[in-house]
Amino acid sequence: MQKRDYYEILGVSRDAVNEEIKKVYRKLALRYHPDKNPGNKEAEEKFKEAAEAYAVLRDKEKRQIYDQYGHEGLEGRGFRGFSGFDDIFSNFGDIFGDFFGFGNSSGARSRAREGRSLRYDLEFTLEDAFYGKEEEIVFERLETCMTCNGSGVTPGSEPQVCDTCQGRGQVIRSQGFFQISTTCPSCHGQGQVITDPCKDCRGGGKIRVERKINVKIPPGVETGSQLRLSGEGESGEHGGPRGDLFVVIHVKEHEFFTREGHDLICQIPISFVQAALGDTITIPVLGDELNYDLKIPRGTQPEDILKVPGKGMTGLRGQKRKGDLYIKVTVKIPQKINQHQRELLEEYAGSEGLTLSSEKKKKRKFLKRKGK
Numbered sequence: 001m002q003k004r005d006y007y008e009i010l011g012v013s014r015d016a017v018n019e020e021i022k023k024v025y026r027k028l029a030l031r032y033h034p035d036k037n038p039g040n041k042e043a044e045e046k047f048k049e050a051a052e053a054y055a056v057l058r059d060k061e062k063r064q065i066y067d068q069y070g071h072e073g074l075e076g077r078g079f080r081g082f083s084g085f086d087d088i089f090s091n092f093g094d095i096f097g098d099f100f101g102f103g104n105s106s107g108a109r110s111r112a113r114e115g116r117s118l119r120y121d122l123e124f125t126l127e128d129a130f131y132g133k134e135e136e137i138v139f140e141r142l143e144t145c146m147t148c149n150g151s152g153v154t155p156g157s158e159p160q161v162c163d164t165c166q167g168r169g170q171v172i173r174s175q176g177f178f179q180i181s182t183t184c185p186s187c188h189g190q191g192q193v194i195t196d197p198c199k200d201c202r203g204g205g206k207i208r209v210e211r212k213i214n215v216k217i218p219p220g221v222e223t224g225s226q227l228r229l230s231g232e233g234e235s236g237e238h239g240g241p242r243g244d245l246f247v248v249i250h251v252k253e254h255e256f257f258t259r260e261g262h263d264l265i266c267q268i269p270i271s272f273v274q275a276a277l278g279d280t281i282t283i284p285v286l287g288d289e290l291n292y293d294l295k296i297p298r299g300t301q302p303e304d305i306l307k308v309p310g311k312g313m314t315g316l317r318g319q320k321r322k323g324d325l326y327i328k329v330t331v332k333i334p335q336k337i338n339q340h341q342r343e344l345l346e347e348y349a350g351s352e353g354l355t356l357s358s359e360k361k362k363k364r365k366f367l368k369r370k371g372k
Contacts, residue, residue, distance in 0.1 A: 003071050006053035014067070018058055025054040052081040061228075076216040079230050115234040116142075117243035122215070123250040126257060130286045130314055132219035136212060137247070142234040143209045145201035150235075152194050152205040159192035167191040206235065215247055220262065220316030225249040256284060262313045262323030268294070269330045275300045285311050285325065294327065302331040 007014055010024050028050040030036070037043035056062045056074065065073045120139050144150040153159055161167045165184035169191040172181050183189040197203030213232065226246050233243025257264045268283060278298035285292040285308075292311065300306075305328050312323025337345070349355075 004049065006056055006066065009049055009053040010057065012057075016057075021054065021057050025050060025058075029054075048081070055081075076218065077227060077229070113237040113240045115236040115240065115243035117233040118245050120245060120247050121250060122217075122247050123252060124217070125252050126254040126259065127286060128217065129221050129249075129251045130219060132314075133217045135215050135217060137215055138210060138212050139245070140208050141211055141232075142206040144235045145198060145205055145207050147200040148198035148205065150205040152198055152201060152203040154196045154198050157196040159190075159194050162187035162191055162193050165191065217249070218316065219314035221249045221251070222259065222261075222313075222316075223249060223251045225316075257286070259313065262315060263326060264312045264323065265326045265328065267328045267330060269332050270296060270300070272331050272333060275302075275329070275331045283327070286313070287311065296329070300329055300331075302329065304329045 007016075010021060010028065012021055012024055029047065032043045032047040032050065034044055034047060037047075056066050056079070062074060062079060065077060069076070118139065118141060120137055122135065122137065124133060124135070145152075148155060151159070162169075162184060164186035165171050169184055169187065169189040170181045171184050184191075187193050194203045198205075201207050211232070213229070215227065215229070217227070226248050229245040229247065231242045232245035235242055251259075257266050259265070264286070266283070268281070270279070270281065274281070274296055276299065278300070279296045280293050281296060282291050283294050284290065292308065294306065294308065296306075305326050308325040308327065310322045311325035315321055315323075
């Protein structure tokens with residue numbers, strides 16, 4: 001089923017500001033809220049659809065990606081919408097609680113915490129950065145323990161009220177005329193202590209599991225680029241949302257090309273004959289062609305730089321223009337030449353009006369012999 005346009009869902013223009021988007025979403029969320037439409041499947045879908053549109057358009061980064069690439073661009077960067085009503089309420093609890101008076105209670109919201117975000121360092125070649133790549137990555141994250149459903153206690157048991165704070169999570173100490181409230185040192189603010197911990201998670205409520213996902217690397221990324229995969233971090237506390245996974249890109253050095261932004265730079269050696277007379281040589285490039293016929297102009301000098309437009313790196317995030325390729329020319333001087341080559345070069349030097357030191361020495365030796 002093809003997704004509808006987010007701007008169409010909320011009924012706002014593409015240049016709508018955040019306050020306008022939030023105001024419209026509040027009205028739609030109130031109209032289609034499941035508490036006001038029990039058993040109405042159509043209202044449930046509209047409620048979820050509006051929440052997904054609001055989540056994207058209120059976020060500057062997600063909105064920019066959507067404007068450039070549409071739904072596919074968001075999916076390629078890990079955004080998959082919401083898993084259910086609880087996920088929506090945990091993300092937009094301030095709207096439902098403050099404006100509508102339903103959703104999670106204020107106490108539950110205060111205890112709910114987002115899970116820890118994770119980092120994954122991914123290294124690949126310059127060719128992969130040029131074309132883009134889909135890569136399977138494997139990492140570990142903390143998941144809610146399925147044995148105890150995150151409670152940390154053995155199934156059938158219950159946590160006990162903390163004796164130190166009597167379930168308040170805070171202890172009050174008097175200092176002179178003042179009373180200071182601090183987090184309970186026994187239960188760490190939970191108000192409960194676990195006396196019979198779950199054997200699988202040892203009372204922590206979470207277990208470490210291995211996770212495999214496919215990551216789509218867009219063309220044009222460079223070292224230091226980050227991909228944010230929403231909801232791929234560790235599970236939250238007390239119903240809070242998951243954290244995110246940040247994939248940090250590292251591009252390996254290339255044996256032939258160096259990179260500056262979207263431009264590529266390489267160095268090509270040619271002979272002094274090619275430099276003087278001009279030539280066409282084949283050089284490697286990145287792209288569908290793989291090779292490119294480069295024209296060496298007559299009279300090319302050492303250290304000259306030749307530019308090939310559009311043969312650099314692919315533009316990132318919708319930039320249509322590619323970078324350029326810059327070729328630095330080096331001229332090779334032969335260390336050994338045969339007699340015929342020497343004579344040709346001496347003849348050329350003579351045509352230029354040059355008298356080489358080797359020729360002067362020959363003349364002096366000739367004159368000495370003639371004088372004898």
